[in-house]
Amino acid sequence: MAAAVPISEVKGNTRENRTAAHSHIKGLGVDNEGRAKPADKGFVGQVAAREACSLVVSLVQAKKMSGRAVLLAGGPGTGKTALALAVSQELGSKVPFCPIVGSEIYSAEVKKTEALMENFRRAIGLRVKETKEVYEGEVMELTPEEAENPLGGYGRTISHLLITLKSAKGTKKLRLDPSIYEAIQKERVRLGDVIYIEANTGAVKRVGRSDAYATEFDLEAEEYVPIPKGDVHKKKEIVQDVTLHDLDVANARPQGGQDIMSMMGQLMKPKKTEITEKLRLEINKVVNKYIDQGVADLVPGVLFIDEVHMLDLEAFTFLNRALESPLSPLVILASNRGLTHIRGGENLPPSAHGIPSDLLARLLIIPTHPYTPQEINSIISTRVKTEGLAVSPEAIDKVSQLGEKVSLRYALQLLAPASVLAKVNGRENGQVQIDDVNECEGLFLDARRSAQNLATTKGFIA
Numbered sequence: 372m373a374a375a376v377p378i379s380e381v382k383g384n385t386r387e388n389r390t391a392a393h394s395h396i397k398g399l400g401v402d403n404e405g406r407a408k409p410a411d412k413g414f415v416g417q418v419a420a421r422e423a424c425s426l427v428v429s430l431v432q433a434k435k436m437s438g439r440a441v442l443l444a445g446g447p448g449t450g451k452t453a454l455a456l457a458v459s460q461e462l463g464s465k466v467p468f469c470p471i472v473g474s475e476i477y478s479a480e481v482k483k484t485e486a487l488m489e490n491f492r493r494a495i496g497l498r499v500k501e502t503k504e505v506y507e508g509e510v511m512e513l514t515p516e517e518a519e520n521p522l523g524g525y526g527r528t529i530s531h532l533l534i535t536l537k538s539a540k541g542t543k544k545l546r547l548d549p550s551i552y553e554a555i556q557k558e559r560v561r562l563g564d565v566i567y568i569e570a571n572t573g574a575v576k577r578v579g580r581s582d583a584y585a586t587e588f589d590l591e592a593e594e595y596v597p598i599p600k601g602d603v604h605k606k607k608e609i610v611q612d613v614t615l616h617d618l619d620v621a622n623a624r625p626q627g628g629q630d631i632m633s634m635m636g637q638l639m640k641p642k643k644t645e646i647t648e649k650l651r652l653e654i655n656k657v658v659n660k661y662i663d664q665g666v667a668d669l670v671p672g673v674l675f676i677d678e679v680h681m682l683d684l685e686a687f688t689f690l691n692r693a694l695e696s697p698l699s700p701l702v703i704l705a706s707n708r709g710l711t712h713i714r715g716g717e718n719l720p721p722s723a724h725g726i727p728s729d730l731l732a733r734l735l736i737i738p739t740h741p742y743t744p745q746e747i748n749s750i751i752s753t754r755v756k757t758e759g760l761a762v763s764p765e766a767i768d769k770v771s772q773l774g775e776k777v778s779l780r781y782a783l784q785l786l787a788p789a790s791v792l793a794k795v796n797g798r799e800n801g802q803v804q805i806d807d808v809n810e811c812e813g814l815f816l817d818a819r820r821s822a823q824n825l826a827t828t829k830g831f832i833a
């Protein structure tokens with residue numbers, strides 16, 4: 372077998388949910404026949420775009436979409452980011468989804484093409500089946516053994532960890548290295564949990580709670596699992612989902628030699644390890660071999676680039692090429708620009724959405740449209756419910772009118788301050804009334820009024 376790729380050292384790459392602005396969106400709300408319901412899963416209207424996105428989801432799941440690109444194009448606040456988020460929810464957690472904003476690639480430390488490449492590889496998953504030597508069972512005992520701190524001082528340190536695991540065929544007492552204690556604490560292992568410890572790496576994984584405890588409480592978000600069959604010490608097939616980027620990181624060697632100076636340096640400031648093109652090619656080779664041998668499956672995911680007009684000519688050219696490589700995810704772009712100059716190409720004629728025409732020619736374009744007054748009303752009511760606000764029906768109508776007149780964004784943003792005002796104004800049950808909305812409208816300008824304001828007032832630096 373080729374150079375071993377240490378898959379177990381890999382960390383996950385789950386990102387935090389970027390915005391709470393979309394917390395009401397729970398999916399695309401499209402039924403099995405591919406028809407979008409007028410309002411479902413938090414989504415209202417935008418039916419054609421939702422159906423198109425659902426088709427894209429099916430194609431990704433059938434692995435027929437990699438190497439292609441989709442563009443969500445429409446005015447501000449028409450739900451492009453919300454659609455992309457819903458696509459990721461429909462894909463589930465097993466398909467990698469990597470969201471970035473166009474401007475994220477500009478950094479003083481990393482080249483922009485490098486940053487793009489990294490995100491491309493975050494969006495390609497690999498499902499690896501491995502047989503590993505493990506200790507698996509229900510935790511019967513978990514005792515850290517303490518000792519005097521060898522470095523002096525008053526504290527005590529943990530010298531060993533005693534752990535007893537029980538399986539269907541017997542129990543085994545293990546005496547483990549203190550480093551495993553940290554891993555156990557991270558997984559929040561308690562007595563009565565079923566866990567396994569990898570013999571070679573010491574990685575700990577909590578499988579669930581032993582079903583012997585299943586009747587303790589009725590309301591619990593716990594996964595109960597039976598006591599593992601067979602011996603405590605055994606070989607087990609483990610399925611892991613990693614991304615190509617995880618593999619790159621796990622195999623990149625830290626820079627610097629072994630001398631004491633560099634060790635001090637590492638203590639003080641962990642250096643960013645470098646992932647070279649050579650390393651990536653090497654990893655691709657190993658990955659392809661695993662796929663051929665049937666040890667691993669490729670899971671092409673989705674790279675979502677929001678505000679794509681922030682990319683410049685160089686980045687677009689790179690995107691063109693990267694889309695053609697055999698290991699490529701589906702790329703979803705979103706832009707709210709019309710005919711505009713491409714960044715870095717100000718001397719070229721303006722191009723649609725600020726995207727060069729050669730890339731445009733490869734895109735499937737999904738348009739999003741402005742909402743009708745009823746839809747705006749419905750979106751605002753949904754938001755009011757998710758944010759747990761009390762708003763009178765008249766006030767909702769007033770906010771919806773602002774949504775039509777100004778923008779959906781502006782209307783949504785007024786909700787939270789209006790509810791604070793309602794409390795300050797001593798409304799019954801803190802319910803927002805029309806007056807609170809009017810007051811808020813006076814306090815916070817929208818973009819157009821702010822611009823008018825600038826034209827008539829002095830005192831700003833021009």
Ligand SMILES: Nc1ncnc2c1ncn2[C@@H]1O[C@H](COP(=O)(O)OP(=O)(O)OP(=O)(O)O)[C@@H](O)[C@H]1O
Pocket residue numbers: 392393394396413414415416417445446447448449450451452453454706707750753779780783
């Ligand atoms: N059809 C919809 N149903 C429910 N909520 C929606 C819908 N469309 C948009 N929203 C909500 O309205 C707000 C604005 O939408 P979103 O951020 O997706 O717009 P956008 O098209 O990405 O705009 P921009 O071009 O400014 O980035 C968000 O809070 C979003 O969740």
Ligand SMILES: [Mg+2]
Pocket residue numbers: 451452453677705
């Ligand atoms: Mg957006």
